[in-house]
Amino acid sequence: MSTTESTASGIGPVEGASVYTVDNPAPLIEAPRRRTKKTPKTTRGNFEMVAWLFMRLSGVVLVVLVIGHLLIQLVLDGGVSKIGFAFVAGRWASPFWQVWDLLMLWLAMLHGANGLRTVINDYAERANTRLWLKGLLYTATVFTILLGTLVIFTFDPNIR
Amino acid sequence: MPAGTLYRGREGMWSWVAHRVTGVLIFFFLFVHVLDTALVRVSPEAYDKVVATYKSPIVALLEYGLVAAILFHALNGLRVIAVDFWVKGARYQKQMLWTVVALWVVLMLGAIYPVLGHAARELFGS
Ligand code: HEM
Ligand code: HEM
Numbered sequence: 001m002s003t004t005e006s007t008a009s010g011i012g013p014v015e016g017a018s019v020y021t022v023d024n025p026a027p028l029i030e031a032p033r034r035r036t037k038k039t040p041k042t043t044r045g046n047f048e049m050v051a052w053l054f055m056r057l058s059g060v061v062l063v064v065l066v067i068g069h070l071l072i073q074l075v076l077d078g079g080v081s082k083i084g085f086a087f088v089a090g091r092w093a094s095p096f097w098q099v100w101d102l103l104m105l106w107l108a109m110l111h112g113a114n115g116l117r118t119v120i121n122d123y124a125e126r127a128n129t130r131l132w133l134k135g136l137l138y139t140a141t142v143f144t145i146l147l148g149t150l151v152i153f154t155f156d157p158n159i160r
Numbered sequence: 161m162p163a164g165t166l167y168r169g170r171e172g173m174w175s176w177v178a179h180r181v182t183g184v185l186i187f188f189f190l191f192v193h194v195l196d197t198a199l200v201r202v203s204p205e206a207y208d209k210v211v212a213t214y215k216s217p218i219v220a221l222l223e224y225g226l227v228a229a230i231l232f233h234a235l236n237g238l239r240v241i242a243v244d245f246w247v248k249g250a251r252y253q254k255q256m257l258w259t260v261v262a263l264w265v266v267l268m269l270g271a272i273y274p275v276l277g278h279a280a281r282e283l284f285g286s
Contacts, residue, residue: 056244059237066230068251074223075274083211085204088197105194112187119184148194151201160203 051114058111065104089157098152105148113141171257179236181231189226217279224275231267235260 020026030036074080091097099129124130167173199207213219227230243249249256 048208056241059234059241063234063238067234070227070230072225075271079274080215080220080223083214085200086206088200088207108186108190112183112190115183116187119180141233144191144194147198151194151198155200159201 055099055114057109058107062107062111064102065100066108068100069104092152092155093157102149102152105152106145107149109141109145113137171254175221175236175239175257175260179233179240182233185229186226186233203220215278217283220276220279224271226270227275228268231264232260 073083092101119136120130120133120137124133185197196207196210214223236257239253239260240258243253
């Protein structure tokens with residue numbers, strides 16, 4: 001990078017001698033990232049870091065929940081052919097599968113919604129577009145999570 | 161177009177594209193899926209009628225596609241996690257990607273009969 005040679009004292013060959021002395025010290029340059037009184041306080045907390053971690057933790061749990069779900073619904077015991085109201089009634093009679101589905105619903109929706117938030121941030125360049133797309137995303141997410149939760153908790157096998 | 165870099169146009173970029181596309185697809189499926197499941201609160205007939213569409217041969221093909229998307233996203237997601245948390249993860253990211261692809265191919269071959277078998281029986285009789 002540098003084409004001029006420097007001596008140990010940092011004096012280039014052009015200057016010949018140091019311009020700084022004890023009485024005329026070199027100016028102190030502040031380290032670039034130094035926190036000073038003027039540094040703005042961060043207002044966003046560490047939300048992005050928590051979101052990043054959540055994607056990874058929920059991902060590990062979802063591998064078990066979703067692949068287990070697909071095995072049950074599409075592979076075991078006749079595959080899709082067996083699915084029907086009676087089948088669901090049988091499954092949701094057990095608290096174990098209720099909790100399984102509830103956890104899968106919340107984790108997959110939050111994981112997917114956070115993933116889509118990243119995608120929107122990446123591609124929607126106008127602030128207004130971003131705002132609307134995210135508003136739509138959050139509305140759909142809250143609606144879906146609430147509806148799915150309600151369905152699990154209020155399921156009635158004797159509805160008719 | 162800029163010249164190739166270590167990342168652009170290489171395995172890392174394409175696995176990221178596939179991860180993103182599959183993630184978005186799964187999310188849209190899940191939205192519809194919670195709506196169709198909610199029909200159990202309407203009536204057994206309404207639910208069974210919608211579930212009947214899940215059993216048609218064409219939808220069976222879509223289900224196979226969904227399985228493909230989920231298996232790739234899940235396996236590659238574990239690879240991303242390994243790259244981030246395992247000290248040697250970044251060094252072996254390429255080998256891990258090929259492991260993901262190999263596992264995915266094996267699992268997809270295994271899924272043909274369970275997921276598409278009923279559609280084949282319906283189409284070709286037996
Ligand atoms: C084509 C493949 C699929 C079929 C046939 C299927 C079938 C079903 C069935 C029959 C139920 C009723 C409850 C139960 O039996 O557990 C259900 C619920 C559920 N499934 Fe799936 N599923 C499929 C794929 C998926 C995938 C890929 C996900 C996650 C990304 C998922 C997430 C859920 C959730 C969250 C519920 C609970 C819904 C609620 O709270 O109302 N399913 N599924
Ligand atoms: C089956 C287990 C799953 C695992 C192991 C997993 C893993 C991951 C990981 C680690 C990321 C972060 C990628 C990054 O930061 O570069 C991610 C992103 C994402 N996931 Fe998943 N995931 C799983 C299931 C799901 C499901 C069920 C959905 C949909 C409801 C989904 C939708 C997404 C989306 C939309 C993104 C954002 C993609 C991007 O920013 O490019 N994932 N996933």
